[in-house]
Amino acid sequence: MEKFIVSARKYRPQNFSTVIGQSHITTTLKNAINNNQLAHAFLFCGPRGVGKTTCARILAKTINCESRTADGEACNTCNSCQSFDNGNSLNVHELDAASNNTVDDMRELMDQVRFLPQAGKYKVYIVDEVHMLSPSAFNAFLKTLEEPPAHAIFILATTEKHKILPTILSRCQIFDFKRITTKDTVDHLQEIATKEHVEAEKAALHVIAQKSEGCLRDALSILDKIVSFTGGKLTYNNTLEHLNILDEDYYFKWITQMQQQQVTDALLLFDAINQKGFEGDMVLEGFAECIRNVIVSKDERTAVLLEVAEDFKSKYVETAKAVDTGWLIAVLNLLSDAAISYKQAKNKKLHIELLLIKLSFLKQAIQLTVGDSGIEKKKITESTKTIAFKALPSFSIAAKERKSIKKAAVIPPAPAAVMMVEEPQKEWKKSAETKMATAVVETEMPITKLGSLNKIRNLVSAQNSHSVAHVPLTQAALETAWDAFIQKLNDNKNHSAATNFKFASLSITGEHGFDITTETNIQQKFIEAERSELIVFMQQYFNNKMLTYNVLLVEKEVPQNELEPKPINTKTYFKMLAEEYPMIVELKEKLKLDLEY
Numbered sequence: 001m002e003k004f005i006v007s008a009r010k011y012r013p014q015n016f017s018t019v020i021g022q023s024h025i026t027t028t029l030k031n032a033i034n035n036n037q038l039a040h041a042f043l044f045c046g047p048r049g050v051g052k053t054t055c056a057r058i059l060a061k062t063i064n065c066e067s068r069t070a071d072g073e074a075c076n077t078c079n080s081c082q083s084f085d086n087g088n089s090l091n092v093h094e095l096d097a098a099s100n101n102t103v104d105d106m107r108e109l110m111d112q113v114r115f116l117p118q119a120g121k122y123k124v125y126i127v128d129e130v131h132m133l134s135p136s137a138f139n140a141f142l143k144t145l146e147e148p149p150a151h152a153i154f155i156l157a158t159t160e161k162h163k164i165l166p167t168i169l170s171r172c173q174i175f176d177f178k179r180i181t182t183k184d185t186v187d188h189l190q191e192i193a194t195k196e197h198v199e200a201e202k203a204a205l206h207v208i209a210q211k212s213e214g215c216l217r218d219a220l221s222i223l224d225k226i227v228s229f230t231g232g233k234l235t236y237n238n239t240l241e242h243l244n245i246l247d248e249d250y251y252f253k254w255i256t257q258m259q260q261q262q263v264t265d266a267l268l269l270f271d272a273i274n275q276k277g278f279e280g281d282m283v284l285e286g287f288a289e290c291i292r293n294v295i296v297s298k299d300e301r302t303a304v305l306l307e308v309a310e311d312f313k314s315k316y317v318e319t320a321k322a323v324d325t326g327w328l329i330a331v332l333n334l335l336s337d338a339a340i341s342y343k344q345a346k347n348k349k350l351h352i353e354l355l356l357i358k359l360s361f362l363k364q365a366i367q368l369t370v371g372d373s374g375i376e377k378k379k380i381t382e383s384t385k386t387i388a389f390k391a392l393p394s395f396s397i398a399a400k401e402r403k404s405i406k407k408a409a410v411i412p413p414a415p416a417a418v419m420m421v422e423e424p425q426k427e428w429k430k431s432a433e434t435k436m437a438t439a440v441v442e443t444e445m446p447i448t449k450l451g452s453l454n455k456i457r458n459l460v461s462a463q464n465s466h467s468v469a470h471v472p473l474t475q476a477a478l479e480t481a482w483d484a485f486i487q488k489l490n491d492n493k494n495h496s497a498a499t500n501f502k503f504a505s506l507s508i509t510g511e512h513g514f515d516i517t518t519e520t521n522i523q524q525k526f527i528e529a530e531r532s533e534l535i536v537f538m539q540q541y542f543n544n545k546m547l548t549y550n551v552l553l554v555e556k557e558v559p560q561n562e563l564e565p566k567p568i569n570t571k572t573y574f575k576m577l578a579e580e581y582p583m584i585v586e587l588k589e590k591l592k593l594d595l596e597y
């Protein structure tokens with residue numbers, strides 16, 4: 001293989017039509033030249049290595065050409081063109097603002113602007129990386145830009161348009177350069193390879209194009225390097241090796257292994273990859289890209305986004321058909337999580353291995369269901385529902401009553417979230433046991449099953465058949481009784497219970513029953529705690545042994561669509577605690593604590 005000239009220089013485009021991938025700009029420029037409507041200042045924006053400086057030079061050459069072609073291209077033969085091509089034209093001045101960004105550099109350049117060109121029509125000033133100019137240099141430049149001489153044309157190039165001052169932007173004709181597509185890059189590389197008699201597999205050129213990420217200059221220099229290392233024979237494998245890229249085949253193997261839950265094979269494969277010198281973060285990124293490509297291949301419309309070598313396209317499409325979207329998305333999620341936590345991981349290899357284990361069993365952990373909105377993913381491991389609210393502590397009651405005790409049940413919130421609380425199942429640690437000894441509530445426990453309720457009523461009315469008439473249950477009487485009970489609580493120094501009783505609202509449900517409606521768990525808990533006292537008190541007050549009540553919890557501000565009550569957050573939890581134990585608030589204030597909920 002004879003001497004290989006750096007492709008980027010040798011194959012630098014000599015006219016507009018040979019510029020790769022920027023036809024939207026070259027056409028406009030050619031038209032402007034042909035119609036003599038050339039602006040005095042241009043701003044070329046775009047990523048690095050996509051042809052900004054090249055276009056600037058071609059523009060400079062073309063407008064100075066002595067015999068332009070009919071379609072507005074430079075002739076490449078006249079004196080001016082020759083001097084441009086040899087790099088000794090006096091009509092083009094380049095300033096790299098990245099290294100010459102002081103006000104003096106700029107003044108020096110601007111001093112030259114005043115002089116007419118010795119030959120040709122225009123002097124072209126190319127300022128590369130113009131966003132790097134110092135503010136004072138910018139201002140010096142701005143003065144000239146405001147009133148440029150007729151023979152001067154400024155071409156500013158930048159990779160960071162947002163850093164350019166609006167005063168500059170408004171004085172320039174702006175051109176946005178595009179990233180070079182993989183296809184364009186591959187085609188260009190192929191063209192050069194053919195001209196240079198280099199044998200190159202298409203897949204190898206694809207890898208180079210992908211690695212260069214739309215920067216043609218990088219693609220060409222990669223090509224140069226690999227050509228010189230491989231003696232002019234580019235294969236897919238030696239290109240991967242040279243670029244330190246992991247073969248996509250490994251990822252496909254992983255997908256297959258994970259689908260079949262072959263965790264051992266997946267781990268062994270990672271070990272092999274690791275021994276080749278590939279680091280975990282690279283593997284994560286590569287695998288994520290592979291999964292992305294499979295997802296993209298699912299739909300013909302998005303398949304155009306697949307930028308891989310033709311040889312691989314069919315493989316992606318095949319895999320896409322064989323694998324569930326839900327699984328792919330779950331894998332992608334786990335991969336991105338792992339990539340985020342990779343840096344913090346102490347044992348990087350273990351970090352990846354654990355991920356591989358998870359991914360291998362992922363198929364077990366998710367289940368797909370087809371719903372109205374397409375495919376939905378359900379995690380089996382998460383299907384066990386969390387407990388919606390805490391069970392309410394309660395007092396213990398006679399053994400024979402326990403049989404009929406039911407757990408607190410949630411009635412779906414329609415129209416409001418109403419929670420019917422029957423007998424809570426936990427034992428209330430207070431002295432309920434002793435209270436029970438005196439309370440006569442054995443048969444009067446409110447039980448919602450209608451059958452047993454009637455049975456009890458009959459029983460009770462039979463027992464009380466000899467008793468005197470009841471005090472009629474009216475709202476006013478009920479509230480008076482309620483207040484009396486609160487007074488009793490206060491007398492017993494049970495102030496926190498009294499407070500909670502005050503907030504409850506009462507409503508009569510029938511001749512022998514009423515509802516106590518509370519708004520919080522805490523209130524309800526306090527009222528439940530006094531159940532044995534309360535029922536005795538009320539029955540005595542109304543002289544009615546059949547009198548019963550229900551404690552309801554009506555939660556406010558529950559959105560209609562929320563079917564399951566949310567777990568309590570820490571803020572609410574604190575409030576609840578504070579309500580129950582006012583000491584906490586006192587403690588918080590005494591210690592001057594700031595709470596982070």
Ligand SMILES: [Zn+2]
Nearest residue numbers: 065075078081
């Ligand atoms: Zn010419």
